Amino acid sequence: MAFGEQPAYLRVADDLRKKIVGGELPPHARLPSQARIREVYGVSDTVALEARKVLMAExxxxxxxxxxxxxxxxxxQRRLSRTGYRSPTRCTPFRQEQADEQTRGTWESSSERGAASTEVAVRLRIEPGEEVMRTRYVFRSAGEPTMLSTSWEPLAVTGRTPVMLPEEGPLAGRGVVDRMAAIGLVVDNVAEEVSARPGLAEETLALGGVPGHAVLVVSRTFFVGRRPVETADVVTLAERYRIAYHLPVR
Structure with missing residues (x-):
C-alpha cells in the first residue's frame, strides 16, 4: 500500500458512509450484505466485515x-448551554436543560453510605476510605432517560444533619447550594470538567444507546471556599448533546 493510501476496508466504509449521509441509504434501510459488499467493491470477506465494523463503531x-x-x-443533537450558577435551579446540566426548554422532567434516585475511592477522595480532599453518601440518579425527559449522575458527599460535612440524604427530608431535591446553606455552609464556587470516553455497557443500556459509543462526562465539584462539599459525574450520550459554555468576563 502506497504512503497515504487508505486500507481497503476504510475505502469501503467511506463510500458506504457517504451513501448513508447523503440519503441513498436512509434510516432503517438494510446495509448491503457481506457478499454484496465483496461483489460490488471487489474485496475479501475480511475487508467487507471490517468495513461494517467501522460503520457500527461510528x-x-x-x-x-x-x-x-x-x-x-x-x-x-441538543445544545446544552452552561451559563454559570447564579440560580440554584440551574446548577445541574439536567435542571438547566429543563429550565432552558421550559419542560418538566423527572428523576429517580437512590442513596447509600460507602467508603470513598481514591479518585473520589482526591476530588473531595478527604482520605480514601472515609465515609461518603453516594447518590445515583436517572434523569428523564418525556419519559425517556437522558442523563445519569452519581454524586458523593462527605459525611463529615452532612452526617447527622437534616440534609444527609439529598433526596429526602425537608430540602429534598433542592440542590447542593440550598441544602448546604441550610446547615450554615455557603457554596461560593464550582469546578466543572467535560470529557468523553467509550460508554460502559450498563450506562449506554440505561440511556438507550449502543454499547461502546462515546459518552460525555461532566465532572462537577461544589466548594465552600476551598473545601469541597459535593462532587458528581453526569453522564449522557455524546451523540445526543453538545455542551456550550457562555460565561461572563470579569
Whole structure:
C-alpha cells in the first residue's frame, strides 16, 4: 500500500458512509450484505466485515439478530448551554436543560453510605476510605432517560444533619447550594470538567444507546471556599448533546 493510501476496508466504509449521509441509504434501510459488499467493491470477506465494523463503531448502522445490519436513525443533537450558577435551579446540566426548554422532567434516585475511592477522595480532599453518601440518579425527559449522575458527599460535612440524604427530608431535591446553606455552609464556587470516553455497557443500556459509543462526562465539584462539599459525574450520550459554555468576563 502506497504512503497515504487508505486500507481497503476504510475505502469501503467511506463510500458506504457517504451513501448513508447523503440519503441513498436512509434510516432503517438494510446495509448491503457481506457478499454484496465483496461483489460490488471487489474485496475479501475480511475487508467487507471490517468495513461494517467501522460503520457500527461510528454509530451509523446497527446489527439485528438474525436479520442483518441496518442504518440507524440519528438523534437530533441538543445544545446544552452552561451559563454559570447564579440560580440554584440551574446548577445541574439536567435542571438547566429543563429550565432552558421550559419542560418538566423527572428523576429517580437512590442513596447509600460507602467508603470513598481514591479518585473520589482526591476530588473531595478527604482520605480514601472515609465515609461518603453516594447518590445515583436517572434523569428523564418525556419519559425517556437522558442523563445519569452519581454524586458523593462527605459525611463529615452532612452526617447527622437534616440534609444527609439529598433526596429526602425537608430540602429534598433542592440542590447542593440550598441544602448546604441550610446547615450554615455557603457554596461560593464550582469546578466543572467535560470529557468523553467509550460508554460502559450498563450506562449506554440505561440511556438507550449502543454499547461502546462515546459518552460525555461532566465532572462537577461544589466548594465552600476551598473545601469541597459535593462532587458528581453526569453522564449522557455524546451523540445526543453538545455542551456550550457562555460565561461572563470579569
Amino acid at each position: 454509530g451509523l448502522v446497527e446489527g439485528r439478530s438474525g436479520s442483518g445490519t441496518y442504518v440507524r436513525e440519528q438523534p437530533v
